[in-house]
Amino acid sequence: MDDLQRLVSRLYRSGVERPAEDFQRWALQQLKAVVPHDAAVWGMGHAERGQFHNVKVFGLDQAFAKALQEWRDHNPLYPRLADSDGIPMDMRDAVPDARFYRSEIYRKCFRPFGVERILSSGHMDPRCGLYTLLSLYRFDRDQPFSEADRQHFRVAAFHMVHACSHNFFLHLARPASEHSERPAAVADGRGVLHEAEPEFIALLAKHVPDWQGMHLPEAIAGRIGTESRFAVEDLCVEVQPLSDIFLLRIWEETPLDRLTVREREVVQAVSRGLSHKEAGRELGLAPTTVSSHLYRAYAKLGVASRSELARLVHGMP
Incomplete structure (x- = not known):
């Protein structure tokens, strides 16, 4: 193995053992064994040319990120990166050394x-516009990046971006929830996506065919921060606050999703074989209350017995 x-x-x-806030630094340290570099920038945001909501700088003063933003419109690499998804670009691809080292942006x-x-390497999900920029830097002009460096970086960067997203949802976006295994995304209060699992994008595109871009459909975005759970286009949406952003999970609606929270709790308890009295003790309810919730659940689910209920809940043939 090379x-x-x-x-x-x-x-x-x-990587899954690394805290989410440390993954990028760790991954770039690992990359040094394959593509040596002195510093790096890892930016995440949207494909609207340089609109990053999260930029981390490694091996350089954080002020470098501000300088990059200020000179964004003068950076000859940016247009090439926008048209070369996943293909690393050297500054020499955009402008000859002689001109670059005389340029104002260099100075x-x-x-x-x-x-x-x-x-540099840019990676965009065309379905929603989420964009990641990875840039490697060397301080020695006499040590340009080679063609082998470029090819290795192309493979490594692809996996770094995907592994970072996986790590993020594994460690930050998996608080205890009834639906913690559902496809997830992170958005701000305006409905702008910051991270999204591929399954989340696929489900959204399937059920909202005219949706595209980095903004969630208004039917979802307009309810972020005001409702914790709702349905849109045969999709169930669960929203949980994460500091000043929000974690969203979506899944295709099932008959069980038509129940109230309490009715689902009763159904889950009874489908495990508990008696009304045992279910009531577990849920802190009177047996008669359990019966009432179960009666309403039967009507909504179109079942008439415990065996039918168990088959529905557990997917039994």
Whole structure:
């Protein structure tokens, strides 16, 4: 197994043990064994040319991120990255060295931080516009990135982006929930996506065919922060606050989703074989109250016995 294969394996196998806030730094450290670099930037946001909501700088002062933003419209790499999804671009692809080292962007943006060589890769999900930018930097002008560096970075960057998203949802977006296994996404209060699992995007596209872009459909976005659970286009949506952003889970509506929370609790208890009295003790309800909830649940689900209920709940043939 070569260094690149070992890197990809570590990203998925060892990466899950890393705290989400440390994953990017750790992954870039692992990358150094394959593509040596002195510093890096990992930006996440949307495909609206440089609109990042999260930019992390490694090996450089954080002020470098501000300088990059200020000189964004003058950066000759950005247009090429926008048209080359996943293909690494060296600054030499955009402008010859002689012109770059005489340029104002080099003198005012890169040289003050010691950046001499640049290799960048942009990754966009075209279904929702989520965008990730990875840039590697070297401080020695006499050590340009090679063609082998470029090819290794292309493979590594693809897996770094996907492993980072997996790590994020595994560690940050999995609070205790009845539906913790459902496809998830993170959005702000305006309904702008910050992260999304592929299954989330696929379900949304299936049930809201005219939806596209980084903003969630208004039927969902308009209810973020005001409702914890609702239905849209045969989809169930669960919303949970995560500091100043929100975790959303979606799944296709099932008959059980038509029940109230208490009715679902009663159905789950009874379908496990508990008697009305045992279910009541577990849920803190009187047996007669259990019976009332179960009666209403039977009517909504179209079942008439415990065996039918168990088959529905547990998917029995």
